Amino acid sequence: MASKDRILRLKEETRVNILEAALQIVKAEGWQALSMRKIADVIEYTAPIIYEYFANKEAILLELNRQGYLKLSKQLQEAKDKHTSPANQLEEMWLSYWNFAFANKELYQGMFGITTSCACKMVNELPEAELPWDIISASIGELMNIQDMDSDIICTKYYTFWSVVHGLVSINLLDRGDSDKINRQVLRDAITGIIRSITP
Amino acid sequence: MASKDRILRLKEETRVNILEAALQIVKAEGWQALSMRKIADVIEYTAPIIYEYFANKEAILLELNRQGYLKLSKQLQEAKDKHTSPANQLEEMWLSYWNFAFANKELYQGMFGITTSCACKMVNELPEAELPWDIISASIGELMNIQDMDSDIICTKYYTFWSVVHGLVSINLLDRGDSDKINRQVLRDAITGIIRSITP
């Protein structure tokens, strides 16, 4: 019976190995260079065994995205916990969002870029993709004294925040951003501006 | 001699046909489904002759992007021409930018999404990618009474505009946007907000 456990543990281990190998390749050569055979090479197997752990390549990407959302959510929560006032929490969280994007370029591109065919489908299959929304909109609701988290007004404000931050991030990931100084200034200006505009 | 002209005209025509076929496939099946053999099918040739007109697939994408930037620039210019005051021009142009993105989803995704490996390289090879910047920052400069188009302040303001609009666009292209009503409100709020903040 214990041997079964060992085998199960080994299987779980190679599952993790597959994901780590995938991320390693993506970090080294980019999403476009990720192939099943390359993953197999890294974990020292042949390609078909990967299909014992994942239905297909898409499933691997989906799992990486899921982990990305979890990591982002964790960092957002930690940022939030540093302050008590919603305004400070929001500022800290969006800066943390910004930092996450650049500390995890590839992950972020997988989550919000267009990695495969249509990222839309993916997100609909990932409940974790809603976690960041939950954490941040709670602060918005508190700041604006609104209980209903699904109200249009919170929705709107969340999108405003997200748009400017995500926009700034994508532009920089596309290598169109200028100096880091300018970026940080735009980011801070925009965030504080929005916060001021919704502070009663 | 005239026959040479006819042949040259025919060659130019199939070059155009290749690009049109490519765009047609992308619109019908998405960027990921675009292949040389499919293009050849549409123009009723075999794949290798495409290489008589374009160095490789990348070159076709590059040309499509170029056309995208030109089309966008034209629409921005038309929007600008509708008004005389810089503030009104800016609002009209950014709304026009928004409309372009959704009237030309695929083109926009090719231009600012991550179609191939790394869009960075592409943009550096496309002088046309700077046209929108030229047109819009001229209005920003006029509004702020600044002559030097390369000044940091104009740069910063341009990025602020672009970030919020592009962010909102990408989010909606990823199918994460809610109702069109909310989007339009966020867009207008953000644009007028930025304009107010830089109006002397």
Added chain:
DNA sequence: ACATTTGCTTAACACTGTTAAATAATCTAA
């Protein structure tokens, strides 16, 4: 009419994701 260039296709190479069949290794039971 012959030679040469041009236009175009077929064949091939090295990849890609994915599946089915064949083999090697392990475990189970007599």
Added chain:
DNA sequence: TTAGATTATTTAACAGTGTTAAGCAAATGT
């Protein structure tokens, strides 16, 4: 311990990708 059954892993193959080289056929120049 050995025979049989399971499981783990690989090899081979299919259909697709971008791309290149070789071959053929038709038009052109002399």
